[in-house]
Amino acid sequence: MTLTQSGATTTAAGTLALKRLNFKIGDGDWKDTSMVADEVNVQFKLALTGVGKL
Secondary structure (H helix, E strand, O other): OOEEEEOEEEEEEEEEEEEHHOOOOOOHHHHHOOOOEEEEEEEEEEEOOOOOOO
16 A cells, blocks of 8 residues: 655555455355355545644
């Protein structure tokens, strides 16, 4: 994860891997991992305000 600040905005960005079936994401017909892998990457980018100086 990276944190950057520009003026009053702090940006947090990163990627994390998770096993979707542990969270019951894609149960039922989509449970077959030959179509959608169990481990998926989640990318995020958040713009935050009200964060103090880093």
